[in-house]
Amino acid sequence: MLREQIYAQATAALQERRRHAQQEQERRSDQIEREIPETLELNRHLRATCTAILQAAQSGNPQERLRQIEQRSLEADAMLRQLLTAHGYPADYLDLHYACPDCSDTGFVSGVPCACLKKEIGRISAEQLNVQSGLKLSSFERFSLSYYRDLPAEQQQAMAKVLQACKRYAADFAPGKAGNLLMFGGTGLGKTHLSLSIAKEILDKGYSVVYDATGSLLHILEREKFGRAEQDDTMQLLLECDLLILDDFGTEQDSSLNRSMIYTLLNSRINSGRAMIVNTNLDHAEIRTRYGDRILSRLLFTSEILHFYGKDIRMQKYMEQRG
Template identity: 25%
Template sequence: MQDTATCSICQGTGFVKTEDNKVRLCECRFKKRDVNRELNIPKRYWNANLDTYHPKNVSQNRALLTIRVFVHNFNPEEGKGLTFVGSPGVGKTHLAVATLKAIYEKKGIRGYFFDTKDLIFRLKHLMDEGKDTKFLKTVLNSPVLVLDDLGSERLSDWQRELISYIITYRYNNLKSTIITTNYSLQREEESSVRISADLASRLGENVVSKIYEMNELLVIKGSDLRKSKKLSTPS
């Protein structure tokens, strides 16, 4: 009689074969871990995954389908990533977190989530104390890195150089980077031009050019879900 504590998928081995005859970690290996803390995901997004994202329009549905294909084909040696762009509250961070989790759970590849402003603050604090080396190496060399809310505010010259260095290093060394950024769309047909101009004014045209080459661009449209939830709450 089979032990009820033994995983019915992998029979307790911790590994399963995929359709293309490769081996991956079984999902039971991740159920025993605190995935959110391992990936540095903020508490607000602990429940965010691909199954809890509910598309409201064509662009959101297209993004979800693109992510599923991206995760299925993910190869950490290629340095490919995704850039989610759109106005606040359309679910960009949810999608970025869901992508990071899916890569970890389906491919066994660990990455890290960082709010860009928080990352800059932490690096500055560690540099002031002369303790930045280990943390910076993790940011630079992690096979998957989420930079959330990139370019949301004007940066000092030092901050701009730091972000430029991180993105350039990851670009040159084929490290996958997932980016979310806010911007205000006024003319949809000019979206790519407006994205470039907005980020270039904060990070520099050279950095934006690298982002375009290393990542697939996904424009997420829709209303601000945060405002919608607040307005729908009974008084």
């Protein structure tokens, strides 16, 4: 999708939020007028203020009249708030509640794009990139510990703890505060499933998440680097999204270009405190050999480390289906 289309989609989403805030306010207002009929007169008075101001502007002594109107509307407003709290509602119950108080969901503050507009653009861009990914979102409910039941007890317990850690990570996620997860273990042990379950929960909270196999992401970056792609801002997106999931880290082609892109990506995200989930079939020594001590130690220091145990679940499912 072109940048202009992403921008148009983001501003449309904000417009929708604004409309929703207005509809909700009307709904609350109708409800309160039914429940507390005294508010009807006060609301009518407040609504009439605009007309009164326009009329005053054309009158002989506008300043004095405007002062009186302001005084009366302040009194009406204060009475309305008192009525609301007396009936157990918050004093601001009838105010407009925008999702972003900074820009009242317009996307701009004094002509400058608001953080919420930039966030929405990031979210849509990430969504677009994920469409190309072969990975599909998953859920914790569909993750079964029964595939690990043949393991020794301590490994079963370890897998139960891994599941808990992933659920906790998703539940507590906040940009700039969440650390990294580093998942070690062989193919088919559930690393991707749990990563994509975390992704789903965090996307549902409205954050931007990019998830793909490390190799595919590097391939996109390479195409952009040599000007063979329609877009050229994937690196920026990978550096700035709220959560980056690098699946199958270490299966990408081992080249100096890939190493340098990986280095930039991991190093910049760690420096800016942006969260990552890195899944790998490699062990510590293999990562060290390929990417060096510096990256390995930075990853280890900034990550919660989860070791996966078991037998290839895809293989187990396949055998079950064959009966």
